[in-house]
Amino acid sequence: MTDVVVIGSGLAGLVAATKLALGGKSVTLISKGLGGLQLSQGTIDVLGYAPGRVADPIAAAASMPAPHPYSVLSSDAVRAGVTYAAELLGDRLVGDPSHNVLLPTAVGALRPTCLVPPEMAAGIVTGGIQYALVGFRQLKDFYPQLCAANLARQTAPDGGPIYARAISLDLPAVADMADSSALAYARAMDDPSYRQKLASLLKPQLAEHEVVGMPALVGYRDRTAHRHLEELLGHPVFEIPLPPPGVPGMRLNEALVAEAKKAGVRFVSGAKAVGLVAEGDRVVSVGQATAGRIRQYTADAFVYAPGGFESGALTLDSYGTVTDTVFGLPLHGLGQDLITADAPADQALFRVGVGVDKDMRVVDTTGHAPYSNLYAAGGILAGAIRWTEKSGEGIALASAVTAADSILKGA
Amino acid sequence: MKTLDVDVVVIGGGSTGVGVVRDVAMRGYSAVLVDRVDLAQGTSGRFHGLLHSGGRYVVSDPNSARECAEENAILTRIQPSAIETTGGMFVCGPDDDPAFGDKFLAGALANSVPATEISVAAALKREPRVNPKITRAISVQDGSVDGWQLVWTAAASAMEYGAKVLTYHKVTRIEREGDTVSAVICHDAKTGEDVRIGCHFVLNCAGAWAGQIAAMAGCHDVEVVPGRGIMVAMNHRLVNTVVNRLIHPSDGDIIVPVHTVCIIGTTDVKAPDPDNLPIPREEVQQMLDAGEVLIPDFRKARAIHAWSGARPLVKDSRVSAADTRHMSRGMGIMDHSERDDLKGLLTISGGKLTTYRLMAEHIVDAMESQLGTKNACRTAEEPCPSPEGTSTTYHVTHRLHDREQDRMADQILCECELLSRRMFTDKLAEQPTGSLDDLRRQLRLGMGPCQGGFCSMRATGVAHEVGTVDIERATGLLRLFLKNRWQGLWPILYGDQVRQTALDNWIFSGTLDVEHLPEGAEVV
Numbered sequence: 060m061t062d063v064v065v066i067g068s069g070l071a072g073l074v075a076a077t078k079l080a081l082g083g084k085s086v087t088l089i090s091k092g093l094g095g096l097q098l099s100q101g102t103i104d105v106l107g108y109a110p111g112r113v114a115d116p117i118a119a120a121a122s123m124p125a126p127h128p129y130s131v132l133s134s135d136a137v138r139a140g141v142t143y144a145a146e147l148l149g150d151r152l153v154g155d156p157s158h159n160v161l162l163p164t165a166v167g168a169l170r171p172t173c174l175v176p177p178e179m180a181a182g183i184v185t186g187g188i189q190y191a192l193v194g195f196r197q198l199k200d201f202y203p204q205l206c207a208a209n210l211a212r213q214t215a216p217d218g219g220p221i222y223a224r225a226i227s228l229d230l231p232a233v234a235d236m237a238d239s240s241a242l243a244y245a246r247a248m249d250d251p252s253y254r255q256k257l258a259s260l261l262k263p264q265l266a267e268h269e270v271v272g273m274p275a276l277v278g279y280r281d282r283t284a285h286r287h288l289e290e291l292l293g294h295p296v297f298e299i300p301l302p303p304p305g306v307p308g309m310r311l312n313e314a315l316v317a318e319a320k321k322a323g324v325r326f327v328s329g330a331k332a333v334g335l336v337a338e339g340d341r342v343v344s345v346g347q348a349t350a351g352r353i354r355q356y357t358a359d360a361f362v363y364a365p366g367g368f369e370s371g372a373l374t375l376d377s378y379g380t381v382t383d384t385v386f387g388l389p390l391h392g393l394g395q396d397l398i399t400a401d402a403p404a405d406q407a408l409f410r411v412g413v414g415v416d417k418d419m420r421v422v423d424t425t426g427h428a429p430y431s432n433l434y435a436a437g438g439i440l441a442g443a444i445r446w447t448e449k450s451g452e453g454i455a456l457a458s459a460v461t462a463a464d465s466i467l468k469g470a
Numbered sequence: 471m472k473t474l475d476v477d478v479v480v481i482g483g484g485s486t487g488v489g490v491v492r493d494v495a496m497r498g499y500s501a502v503l504v505d506r507v508d509l510a511q512g513t514s515g516r517f518h519g520l521l522h523s524g525g526r527y528v529v530s531d532p533n534s535a536r537e538c539a540e541e542n543a544i545l546t547r548i549q550p551s552a553i554e555t556t557g558g559m560f561v562c563g564p565d566d567d568p569a570f571g572d573k574f575l576a577g578a579l580a581n582s583v584p585a586t587e588i589s590v591a592a593a594l595k596r597e598p599r600v601n602p603k604i605t606r607a608i609s610v611q612d613g614s615v616d617g618w619q620l621v622w623t624a625a626a627s628a629m630e631y632g633a634k635v636l637t638y639h640k641v642t643r644i645e646r647e648g649d650t651v652s653a654v655i656c657h658d659a660k661t662g663e664d665v666r667i668g669c670h671f672v673l674n675c676a677g678a679w680a681g682q683i684a685a686m687a688g689c690h691d692v693e694v695v696p697g698r699g700i701m702v703a704m705n706h707r708l709v710n711t712v713v714n715r716l717i718h719p720s721d722g723d724i725i726v727p728v729h730t731v732c733i734i735g736t737t738d739v740k741a742p743d744p745d746n747l748p749i750p751r752e753e754v755q756q757m758l759d760a761g762e763v764l765i766p767d768f769r770k771a772r773a774i775h776a777w778s779g780a781r782p783l784v785k786d787s788r789v790s791a792a793d794t795r796h797m798s799r800g801m802g803i804m805d806h807s808e809r810d811d812l813k814g815l816l817t818i819s820g821g822k823l824t825t826y827r828l829m830a831e832h833i834v835d836a837m838e839s840q841l842g843t844k845n846a847c848r849t850a851e852e853p854c855p856s857p858e859g860t861s862t863t864y865h866v867t868h869r870l871h872d873r874e875q876d877r878m879a880d881q882i883l884c885e886c887e888l889l890s891r892r893m894f895t896d897k898l899a900e901q902p903t904g905s906l907d908d909l910r911r912q913l914r915l916g917m918g919p920c921q922g923g924f925c926s927m928r929a930t931g932v933a934h935e936v937g938t939v940d941i942e943r944a945t946g947l948l949r950l951f952l953k954n955r956w957q958g959l960w961p962i963l964y965g966d967q968v969r970q971t972a973l974d975n976w977i978f979s980g981t982l983d984v985e986h987l988p989e990g991a992e993v994v
Contacts, residue, residue, distance in 0.1 A: 098973075100981045108986075166927060166948075168983040199881045199891070200924075202931025208941035212988045238881040302924060302977045369972035377758055377769045377964045398963050403956045403971060404979040408963075446980035 061085040061325070063466060064345055064356045066332045066385065067364035067372075069094035070452055071437025073315040074144060075362045075459035080322035082467040087356055088324050089347050091331040094312060095366050095438070100172075100300035101275065101307020102179065103152060103456070105141055107159065107171035107449025116173050116453065117141075117157050126391060126410075126442035129450075131417055132457045139464075140456030145174055151314055153177050161216060163190070163272060165201050165299050167209025167223075171449055176307055178277055178285045181270055182297030186219015191269040191294075193261060197231040197239050200301045201274035226264050230257060245279035245306045254284060258291035271296045275306045327356075332365070332385050335433075342430045345386075360432045360466045363388075363421065364459065367412060367438040381411050383439075388413050389423040391441035404447050412441030419462035434462035471655075474634075475668040476500040478837070479654045481641055481683050482675035483507075484514035485617065485823050488624040488635075489830030489849070490673050495631035496852070497834060497845035502667055503625070503633060504656050506640035508908045510621035512744075513677050514823060515911055516779030518701050518735030519728035520712060521545065521553055521613035522824040525560055525585060528577030529570070530719055534822070536581040541825045542611060544850045545620070548827075550863040551856040552619035556727055558612025558712030559593055560585075563763045564603040566717050571606045574716060578610075585610050597709045599765050612712035614728045616864070617823060618911040619857070627854040638903070639665060644672060644687040644815075651687065651814035659993075660903045671837055674817040678744035678780040684817050689810040694819045696744040696780035699736035700753045702962055704761075705772040705919050707732045707866070713764050722760025729866060730887065730918060731774065734761050738781075747778035749961040773962040774919055775955075782819045803836050813840065883932065884925035886918020894929060895936055902938045905994055906930070906951040919967075922955045923974040927982065946990030952978060 061084075065076040068090035080086045105116035106129070113119040121134035129137060141156040154160065154174040160183045161169040169184055182190075190210060194203035203225035210223040232239035232247045247253045265271065275298035278284025289296045300307055320326070330349045335342050342361050346353040365372035365385050373390075375381050381390055381397070390411055397408040414422045419434045436458035438445070445451035476499075480491040483505030491503040505511075520526075524538035546553050562568050571587070578585035586609045593607030594600055625635050639656035642664070646652055651672045656665045676683045677694075684692040707727040715723040721737045737753045754776060761768030804817040816836055821829045831847045838844055853861070869888035881891040897909050906929055909915055915929055916922030926948060934944040963971060978984045 098976065164982045166930075166945075166982050166984060166987060168987045170983040170986070197881075199883060199928050202928075202935050205931045205934045205941070205944060208934070209945065209987055212941065235878060237879050238877070300981055302927070302981060303973075305981070367972065368968050369976065371969060375964045375968045377755075377773075379964070398960050400957070400960055402985070403952070403959070404975045404985065406960075408968070409972065409975070446975045447985075449980070449983075451980070 060357050061087045062358060063087075063360045063362060064089065064358040065362040065364060066090070066345065067094065067366060067437065068316075068326070068328065069364060069366055069370070069437055069455065070096050070315070071364035071455035071459040072362070073319050074147070074456060075364060075436055075463045076324040077147065077315070077319045077322045078143065078460060078463035079362075079466060080319065080324045082463065084466070086324045087327060087358070088319065089327045089332050089345070089356060092328060095370055096312040096315070097309045098303035098305060099308035099451070100305055101176055101311055102162070102172040102300070103141060103144060103174035103452040104449040105137065105156065105173040105453030108447065112171055113159055115157050116159055120453065126414070128440045128442055128454045128458060130442070131415060132461060136461045137453060137457040140458070140460040141174065141453060143460045144456050147318055148311070148314060151176060151311065153180050163206060163210055163299055165206060165274065165301055167206040169213060173453070176298070176310070178275070178298045178307070180297065181295035182272055182299065184215045184221060186215040186217040188215065188221055189266075189269045190221070190223040190272050191226055191265055192223060192272040193226045193228060194274065195244065196227055196229045197237055198241065198244060198274060199238060200241060201299070203227060206272070206299070226261065228257070228260055230260060241274055241276045241301050241306055242279065242304060242309075244274070244276035248276060248278045248284050249281040251287060254288050254291060258288065262292050265292065265294055269294055272299055274298070275300045279306060279310070335361070335386050337430060340429065340431045342433050361434065362459070362462050362466070363413070363433060363435040363439060364437040365439055368409060370438065372439055373411065375408065381408070383413065388421055389429075391424055405444060409444050410442055413439045414441050415458070418465035419458050420465070434465060436462045472663055472665045473668065474502060474665065476502045476634075477669065478671045478673060479504065479667050479669045480673045480675055481654065482677055482679070483509040483621070483635070483637060484512050484675065484677050485510070485621055485624070485826035486677065486818055486821060486829055487675035488621050488628060489826045490675055490833050491633045491635070492624050492628035492631070493830045493834045493847055493849050494673075494837075495628045495633040496848050497838075501628070501633045502636060503628070504636045504639040504641060504654065504667070506638070506659070508637050508904065508911070509625055509635070510618045510911065513779045513781060514617045514621055516701070516777050517617060517823060518724060518733045519614045519616065519726045520724060520824075521615040522822065523558055523610040523612040524581065524583035525558065525574070525578065525608070525610040525612065526714060526719060528581055528583050528585070529573050532577060532581045534825070535577065535583050537825045537828055538822070539581070539583045541828050542613065544827060545615070545824070546613065546863060548850065548853045549620055549623050551858070551860055552616050552623055552864065554614045554864040554866065556612065556614050556711045558610045558714060559597065560608045560610060560714045560716040561593060561600060561604040561764065562606040562716040563601065564605065566715065568605050570718070571608060571716055574608060583610070597711060597713060599708050600713060601764060601766055606716060608716065612714070614712065614726050615823065616728070620823070622912060623854040623856060627852075630855060636665070641683060641686060644683075646687065646812060649811055649813055651812065671814045671841070673833060673837065674815065677782040677819070680782060680817050680819050684806070687806070687812060687815055689806050689812060689815065689817070692804060692817055695783045696741040697783045698739045698741035698747050698778055698780055700749050700757065700776060700778050701733050701735040702754060702757050702773050703731040703733050703775045705731060705774045708765055708768070708771060715764060722757045725761065725764055729914060741780055744780040747780055749776050749778050749958070751961065754962055770965070772919070772966045773964065774921060774967055775917070775958040776962045777958050782821070803833055805836065805840070807840060883928045884915050884918065886920055886925070887914040889913050889915055889925070891932060894932060898933055898936070898938050906947050907954055910951075916951065916955060920970060920974065921959055922951060923970065923977055926951050942989070942991040943994050944990070945987050946992065946994040948984065949990050950994055952984070
């Protein structure tokens, strides 16, 4: 028996659990495995497009129409969620919650985001910036020429030009291996002597005023790696996120797990949550499919943060039925053409999810809460296409902090 | 206008066209093949991958059965790299009439199609996922064939004999002098140039598009009825041998293991336009239901892609014009000197991929008979050049073996299909103006479970890095590839492929923000 059980170990689950634990609750977090944060780009996106590019994400969130999660959450809740994460993560994030910045992506698009790790901050685009984009011949997930050529075709938001050129280094992460992942490079970069070797190859090729863009691999556990490399090169250095597993997301994940553990959250990982037991309008316990049996976890309140289709919490079967695979909760956003020939990123299917009231209590499609103590947060919430909007972390944080506050206030 | 002069122009770069151009070239004629897009981009690449044993036709079409059995052996000998000798079975489902098996065995015997009845236990031992409630099983020599490899290796052979292959050359006009064909005018889509190819003979092998080509020569009302069929590829090989249902040819009666996947096919619906072939939801459901009969829980397996192809069926007054299932699978050669008083033009329709070589032989014989010449056909004797110089048939672990050799020295661009960077750059050097889909058909880029999620950005980056494409084209190529993958994904999107699509969306939209890249080239 704990006060609160949190289901899911992504950004929403970790932050809700930590806030509840720091607020004095005993918290058990159950999860199938590592959360989705380690697959992410490692920035805190709040709202990047709506559908045009957004400058102030908190202000823009306030005008998102129903059924978007931001239409249920107030802009104060969005601000509180993002601010809470910034405080929790301390110097691991920089930026202003009311101000989006643009960062180059690995293919050279300019992507809006809000809070960024300090390792990325030097890449924020401004007119006249001179990027030197550095790739490795042994790394197949970053092509500096492609990135540079696309960046150079664009202008900064202030109308100024963007200069970009590519540098390719012949430096394997592991001796004699032609094919290394970004994670293998990040581990190699934890060694100061590897950084020195890199700098000795790169420094002679850099020109004055150039800002060095590297794939996101400048150290995995050694937090001094980025600063050290900047010192060795004498140039500002920024990281560009790559397809998963993403090193910046892994760093954030590890930091948040450490914070949650420090706050006293108990983790039970490795088995999926399956089904809940209710008495009247209260959830009494949730099951976890451990080896050989289903183990029940009882609590006073439950925060449901299992993610969406990408985590397997939601599924669509071959007959076209969408199901919440954990609790079988009523889903919102059904009853239309869920999948069409239109662009893959914009499918109505991906807006399907669980509905909530302003306290983040789960509600059915009539707005009625079947359980008084079941709250939802993060990717399971209906109404948003997070990858297109660049809103994933903002929704997760705002809903997690709101749910935690509701429980702490005894709502 | 650029000009060329040859003896024979072959129109259509599918299996029939390359078979014909190879045969014509081997018989000593100068020849050029033209196609409006890439080789095998139409029906020859949009089927289920079955190399017929002949079993499918032993009851309904004995002549085709006999031809299939003979050609199966020939193709396995001359184009081994395109063929996997999987073997096959016909199984009688729980509700199917077991007596059909007797007709099947009698037909097989009469038409020299090797077939042996085996016990249900032996069948289930060979393919453990097959429905344990089957009542009979007959073992046959079905195989699987990669239509793209088949076409490209035959084209390579033709080129060795001096034939020219002009892809992305769309025929715009066919000229005549008096009562004889004299030239074919093409538009080169890649350079924007027109090309005039003077010739003495035109062989119209345009498949489902043959009627449109014949009309350009003033020969109207050539009716080729496109019979549309859908196929669904399932992740992994649920079976390692071809599994057919022991019934009269019907929808969803076959599952073929091809490369790393297996394919269920197919439907047969008259299509008004071969350029617009939908993949209707209800037909996908029909395939999944049919799959359940052969393999229980087929629906719960992961579908990764679907496509539609148009069979070029000959219109036959004996069957209803809407009943494409029962139109002849045999070939038809239309001699326009008899029909339209135009010499030097033959139109070919119908046929099957398995018998493409034989069909080509008949066509070239017909051409020679009109020309009054006679040269021996040698296409069955001489093997086609093989891409890696191999003389063995395809094995699904070939690439794994190759990557074991070069894994320290080269990168794997596509993990699903074990495609190395070197394989990609070599093919790109051969086809520098090709799209990523053109390269995909020869390399299987993006054809595995992630459907391009990880490899398409890499392929784009490499093509740009080696200088083959500029940035506008690179961006356009990436966008087009993702768009085309989606066409075959959305009709079968369910289960784990939804999860994969969500991950792919996080990559392309979430992390890379591909939709906000500056404009790409419109024509790539």
